[in-house]
Amino acid sequence: EVQLVESGGGLVQPGGSLRLSCAASGFTFSPFTMSWVRQAPGKGLEWVSYIGSGGTDIKYADSVKGRFTISRDNAKNSLFLQMNSLRDEDTAVYYCAREVAGYFFDYWGQGTLVTVSS
Amino acid sequence: EIVLTQSPATLSLSPGERATLSCRASQSVGSYLAWYQQKPGQAPRLLISGASNRATGIPARFSGSGSGTDFTLTISSLEPEDFAVYYCQQRSNWAFGGGTKVEIK
Numbered sequence: 001e002v003q004l005v006e007s008g009g010g011l012v013q014p015g016g017s018l019r020l021s022c023a024a025s026g027f028t029f030s031p032f033t034m035s036w037v038r039q040a041p042g043k044g045l046e047w048v049s050y051i052g053s054g055g056t057d058i059k060y061a062d063s064v065k066g067r068f069t070i071s072r073d074n075a076k077n078s079l080f081l082q083m084n085s086l087r088d089e090d091t092a093v094y095y096c097a098r099e100v101a102g103y104f105f106d107y108w109g110q111g112t113l114v115t116v117s118s
Numbered sequence: 119e120i121v122l123t124q125s126p127a128t129l130s131l132s133p134g135e136r137a138t139l140s141c142r143a144s145q146s147v148g149s150y151l152a153w154y155q156q157k158p159g160q161a162p163r164l165l166i167s168g169a170s171n172r173a174t175g176i177p178a179r180f181s182g183s184g185s186g187t188d189f190t191l192t193i194s195s196l197e198p199e200d201f202a203v204y205y206c207q208q209r210s211n212w213a214f215g216g217g218t219k220v221e222i223k
Contacts, residue, residue: 035212037212044205044214044215044216044217045154045156045162045205045207045214045217046214047211047212047213047214050212061211095161095162100167101167101168102150102209103150103152103207103208103209103212104152104164104167104207104209105152105154105162105164105207106164106167106173108161108162108163109161110160110161111161
C-alpha cells in the first residue's frame, strides 16, 4: 500500500524556519517526481514546489521562491521542504504528493500543519 | 500563466440528483486536466486525469469531459458521500482551480 507520511509541522514565529519531511513507503520512490502542495485554513489548494526523480530538476511557486528549498533522499525514501523566512501567509496544511504523467497527483499524504504566528 | 476558473462556487443539490461542475482554463491545456475530491479534514483524492480517465477505484458515476479550455466533471447521481469540495488542476504550472463545493440542499 502506497503511503506518504508528513512530519515536522508546528508553530513558528514570523521570520523563523521549519523543515518538513515526507516518508514514502509501499512503492519504489526513486523514479517518481514529487511535489508539495499547501492549503491555507478555509482556502483552496496551492502547489508549492516540485522535484524531479534525480533531485536536480526543481521548481517553485513564485510565492515561496528564494525562501523554500525542496530536496529528496532516494536512499531513505524521503522528501523534504526547508522553509525559511516564514510569513503569516505561509500558514497552511502542507501535503506531499506523488506526481504522475508530469502533472497530476495520484497519492497524497495526510498533511502537516504549519502555523506562522507571533 | 494559465488560470483555472471553477463554477459555480457552491452547488446545492439533493442525493440522487445530477451534479455538473465546470472548469475553464484561460488558455488551452489540451487534455492535461485532473479533478480531485476533498472532504473536510482529509487530503484530496484523485478522481479524473487526462480530462476523462477515472482513477483506480473511482465509481462510474463520476465522469469527466472536455478539452482545450472547457471541462466538466459530472456526478450522475449524488450519493451521500459525494458531498465535498472538488478541484480541477492543470499541467502548465500545476495550478488548481478555486474549487466547487457540492452541498446538501
